[in-house]
Amino acid sequence: MPRIDAHVxxxxxxxxxxxxxxxxxxxxxxxxxxxxxxxEMDKHQIDQAVLxxxxxxxxxxxxxxxxxxxxxxxxFLGIGLVPPDHPNPTEHMSELADGTGIIGFRLFxxxxxxxxxxxxxxxEFKTHPIWECAAxxxxxxxxxxxxxxxxxxxxxxxxxxxxRVVLNHLGMTPGKGKFxxxxxxxxxxQVSGYNLNMHTTYRLARFENVTVHLSGQYAFSRExxxxxxxxxxxxxLLNDFGIKRLMWATDFPWILEExxxxxxxxxxxxxxxxxxxxxxxxxMGGNAKRFLRFxxxx
Amino acid sequence: MIRxxxxxxxxxxxxxxxxxxxxxxxxxLKRLQSAFDFWAAECKEEWLDRVEAGEAAAxxxxxxxxxxxxxxxxxxxxxPSYYGALMEFTDDDLILLGPQVRTVAPxxxxxxxxxxxxxxxxxxxxxxxxxxxxxxxxxxxxxFVPGSHKPDTxxxxxxxxxxxxxxxxxxxxxxxxxxxxxxxxxHTSMDNASDTPRKSIILIYEKRTPGKIGPEQFAAISEHCxxxxxxxxxxxxD
Numbered sequence: 001m002p003r004i005d006a007h008v009x010x011x012x013x014x015x016x017x018x019x020x021x022x023x024x025x026x027x028x029x030x031x032x033x034x035x036x037x038x039x040e041m042d043k044h045q046i047d048q049a050v051l052x053x054x055x056x057x058x059x060x061x062x063x064x065x066x067x068x069x070x071x072x073x074x075x076f077l078g079i080g081l082v083p084p085d086h087p088n089p090t091e092h093m094s095e096l097a098d099g100t101g102i103i104g105f106r107l108f109x110x111x112x113x114x115x116x117x118x119x120x121x122x123x124e125f126k127t128h129p130i131w132e133c134a135a136x137x138x139x140x141x142x143x144x145x146x147x148x149x150x151x152x153x154x155x156x157x158x159x160x161x162x163x164r165v166v167l168n169h170l171g172m173t174p175g176k177g178k179f180x181x182x183x184x185x186x187x188x189x190q191v192s193g194y195n196l197n198m199h200t201t202y203r204l205a206r207f208e209n210v211t212v213h214l215s216g217q218y219a220f221s222r223e224x225x226x227x228x229x230x231x232x233x234x235x236x237l238l239n240d241f242g243i244k245r246l247m248w249a250t251d252f253p254w255i256l257e258e259x260x261x262x263x264x265x266x267x268x269x270x271x272x273x274x275x276x277x278x279x280x281x282x283x284m285g286g287n288a289k290r291f292l293r294f295x296x297x298x
Numbered sequence: 299m300i301r302x303x304x305x306x307x308x309x310x311x312x313x314x315x316x317x318x319x320x321x322x323x324x325x326x327l328k329r330l331q332s333a334f335d336f337w338a339a340e341c342k343e344e345w346l347d348r349v350e351a352g353e354a355a356a357x358x359x360x361x362x363x364x365x366x367x368x369x370x371x372x373x374x375x376x377x378p379s380y381y382g383a384l385m386e387f388t389d390d391d392l393i394l395l396g397p398q399v400r401t402v403a404p405x406x407x408x409x410x411x412x413x414x415x416x417x418x419x420x421x422x423x424x425x426x427x428x429x430x431x432x433x434x435x436x437x438x439x440x441x442f443v444p445g446s447h448k449p450d451t452x453x454x455x456x457x458x459x460x461x462x463x464x465x466x467x468x469x470x471x472x473x474x475x476x477x478x479x480x481x482x483x484x485h486t487s488m489d490n491a492s493d494t495p496r497k498s499i500i501l502i503y504e505k506r507t508p509g510k511i512g513p514e515q516f517a518a519i520s521e522h523c524x525x526x527x528x529x530x531x532x533x534x535x536d
Contacts, residue, residue: 119403148346151405196352206458
């Protein structure tokens, strides 16, 4: 069974060939190219990975991602971004995904009312056309919603049972103003000790088209690797979503310096120590291969 | 104070719950509904801000510090219709841990799955859920697995669908109904597929453990606790 890292980012220096936006975490001169990722993957017997776009939402901003997918078609699949105010998201999505290796799109906002008591009709949500397009074209939706949007999800998931959904980073939903970078340049998300997502995203377990990443532990834990204080959350996700709907990921490159790529390849067996060998293999790649339809390596 | 009947004591022991229909009625119920609606509206925006900040769940909200907001929320803590049963089951050594004055929105999925609150090693832990509005079947009514509070039952596993829990019973009821249950038992809020929010108050009690609740916990309402019994219930100094 292949070992698949289900959520990573790669980018190169800003150039005319590969334009992208910059941020404190990915300044113009920084590069974390696919070859560096492949080096880590090969060193730790990881076969394939999902490259998730960062550095802008326009077609041009996806140049490097498209380049990597074309260069290594049996190693990578891609997840793109959609401009929040795009007048025709279907056109944008189709253009990006047409035979390129991009299999889906990541959303941070869902575009519905902030008040759950005002939520009635998913067709009125701003992202409804994106979900419609995903349903029609069989794209995966890669979700890392804000806290204020968490209640909107089941309306969309229920309306589009054919859309494959991947909840990013333990199904967490970051709160406004709770995002910082630590001394290693890694995203840090301040969360309460009681996991509020037990009452939102974790409740989506009944929908069979929803899966969850076991990743991003470094961003939510206040402990050092292996982030034992998050073992309970992993246990809850395993209990609710079951062994076949969890996917391991590293969130490369943010974890390269601390704790290191190799360390993260063993985190699942540390946080879920009672898994059988085959169950571990499912989480480490089998589920991603099946759910995301990874090609066989040539 | 109304002590439980032998039948009620038997049901409590065997099944782990009791239902008190019309536990609160008349003017007291109107006072409760009025205070609930007023403070729920007053506190809603602050709750939404906390949801946005990732500090509160988006699917339900509790009125903060309700005991300090209206005396009716204090009066229901030792309300005669169920207080006698609470005292009986805790050998007259009861403490309040806290109230949850809770509004649960209609949502495609229940905001919580089946669960027990405490393990068998915990001192007897009792909750009383009071419906503030009518709660029909399919609108977030309380669900409980009778007998699941006993140490020799189970193991139980949380099912994906609320209605798939083996042996469960649901408790639709009129406003003013109080459901008392042993929190070792598996319970939940059923899905609310209606268009009506479920308004209820969950009172949390325990058999006293010295020092569990300090006198500062409910000091803000000390003036409303004038009898020795009530001061003991709220862990206030004599």
